Amino acid sequence: MDPSEEIARLASSDYFESQKAAWTLVNIGASAVEPLLLVLHQAENDPTRYRAAWALGKIGSVQAISGLGQALLEDPSEVVREWSAAALEAVGDSSAVPYLVSAVTSDPCGDVQLRAAVSLMGLNASEALQNLLKSPNRRTRGYAITALARMQHADSFHMVSELLNDPDPEVRRRAAAFMGELAIPDGDLLLQPLLEDGSFAVREEAVKALGRIRTGSACSLVVAALKDRDPEVRLLAVTTLGEMGDPMALDPLIEVLFGEDREDIRAWAAWSLGELNLPNAVKPLQRACQCCPPGVREKAADSLREIYGLSVEIGEENKM
Numbered sequence: 001m002d003p004s005e006e007i008a009r010l011a012s013s014d015y016f017e018s019q020k021a022a023w024t025l026v027n028i029g030a031s032a033v034e035p036l037l038l039v040l041h042q043a044e045n046d047p048t049r050y051r052a053a054w055a056l057g058k059i060g061s062v063q064a065i066s067g068l069g070q071a072l073l074e075d076p077s078e079v080v081r082e083w084s085a086a087a088l089e090a091v092g093d094s095s096a097v098p099y100l101v102s103a104v105t106s107d108p109c110g111d112v113q114l115r116a117a118v119s120l121m122g123l124n125a126s127e128a129l130q131n132l133l134k135s136p137n138r139r140t141r142g143y144a145i146t147a148l149a150r151m152q153h154a155d156s157f158h159m160v161s162e163l164l165n166d167p168d169p170e171v172r173r174r175a176a177a178f179m180g181e182l183a184i185p186d187g188d189l190l191l192q193p194l195l196e197d198g199s200f201a202v203r204e205e206a207v208k209a210l211g212r213i214r215t216g217s218a219c220s221l222v223v224a225a226l227k228d229r230d231p232e233v234r235l236l237a238v239t240t241l242g243e244m245g246d247p248m249a250l251d252p253l254i255e256v257l258f259g260e261d262r263e264d265i266r267a268w269a270a271w272s273l274g275e276l277n278l279p280n281a282v283k284p285l286q287r288a289c290q291c292c293p294p295g296v297r298e299k300a301a302d303s304l305r306e307i308y309g310l311s312v313e314i315g316e317e318n319k320m
Contacts, residue, residue, distance in 0.1 A: 001028050001031070003036075006032075007021075007032075007036070010022060010039060010048055010052065010055075011043060018047070018048070018051060022052075022054060023055075025055045026055050026059055029059055033061045036052045036059075037052075037067040040052040040053055040067060040068070040084075041071065046077040049071070049075065050077070050082075053071060053083040053087045054086075057083075057087025057088070057090030057091060058090065060092065062091060062093045065088065065091055065095050065096050068088050068091070072085055072088065072100070072103050072112075072116070073103060078112055081107065082111060082112050082115045085112065085116045085118075086119065089118070089119035089123060092122075096119070096123065097123060097125045097128050100116045100120050100128075101116075103116035104135075104140050105135055106137075110139055113140065113143055114143050117129070117144060117146070118147065120147060121147040121148075121150055126148065126151060129144045129147050129148050129153075130144075130148070133145065133159050133160065133163065138170065141163060141166065142170050145171065145178050146178075148160065148178065149174075149177060149181040152182060156178075157182065157186075160178045161187070163175040164176065164179075164190055164191070164193070164194060170201075172199070173199070176194055176202060176206045176208075176209045177205050177208070177209060179209045179213070180205070180209025180213065181209075181212070187213055188215050188217045188221065189217060191206045191209055191210055191213075191218075191221065192221055195221060195228070203228060203233050204232065204236055206225075207222055207233060208236070208240070210222050210240070211243055214244055216248065218244075219246040222237050222240050222241055222249075223248070223249060226241075226252055226255075226256060231262050234265055238253065238265055238272055241272050242268075242273070242274075242276065245275060245276060245277070247276065249272070249276060250273070250281060253269045253272050253273045253276070256269040257273065257288055257296070258284075258288070263295045263296060267295045267296045270288055270292075270299040271299050271303055273285055274302070274303025274306070274307040275303075275307065277308075282304070285303050285308075286300075286304065289301050289304070290314075300312075301314050
């Protein structure tokens with residue numbers, strides 16, 4: 001089938017018309033590759049070029065890799081570069097890796113860098129991603145960490161652990177997320193210094209990661225985060241302890257429940273005590289139903305009803 005008519009329709013201003021043409025070109029297959037590459041490099045309209053990139057990815061011919069790689073590195077449109085990265089992944093050949101590495105390293109747009117990193121992940125290019133961990137570009141290092149985490153690439157554990165000390169807080173945050181994604185027990189103590197990090201986002205990610213690792217030492221570190229200077233980190237620590245379900249969290253959560261922290265933090269401490277599902281949590285929760293602020297009383301009652309199956313009367317006043 002001659003693709004020329006559909007190539008002309010690809011430039012239509014009517015979205016549905018141009019999209020239908022793109023699908024028809026995909027169905028035409030190999031004979032549409034060269035005309036689509038011409039469109040990708042010569043069409044003036046950005047949507048026409050990115051539809052050409054999309055169609056080339058769907059066709060999946062290795063003949064398109066060089067042209068898609070050129071578009072990824074040179075097209076003035078960020079959207080076209082993103083679609084070119086996606087198309088290179090869809091083609092599924094390792095010869096696309098150098099183009100994607102160049103984009104992750106040097107593209108001025110973070111979205112394009114990220115899409116190229118995702119494509120490297122899709123191509124299982126773990127060695128290339130590991131090399132990107134050493135990049136002087138902070139975004140490149142961060143995206144490489146995230147891609148390796150999504151790949152569950154345990155062999156990168158030691159390389160990523162070194163980036164827990166990276167000068168950039170976003171890289172440290174992503175390295176902490178890697179530790180949680182893989183939940184490797186050895187990661188718990190490596191995360192300990194991040195609980196004192198100057199960045200709220202890094203401390204928060206460290207707590208999340210420890211919650212996924214679930215070792216005894218990880219639980220102890222989350223308990224320490226109950227004293228964090230930021231209330232949102234303290235709230236996260238409270239809920240994380242409930243999810244971890246470690247009995248060592250009983251006394252620290254009781255302390256928060258009857259402490260002086262924000263009412264919502266104390267309320268979630270009541271719920272997390274219920275999630276521990278320990279007999280020793282019942283009396284503190286019953287007491288909280290009578291003497292704590294309203295939000296805390298209600299959450300304590302919810303714990304007793306929904307987790308322990310106990311009927312509860314909620315007190316009307318705060319009386320310690």
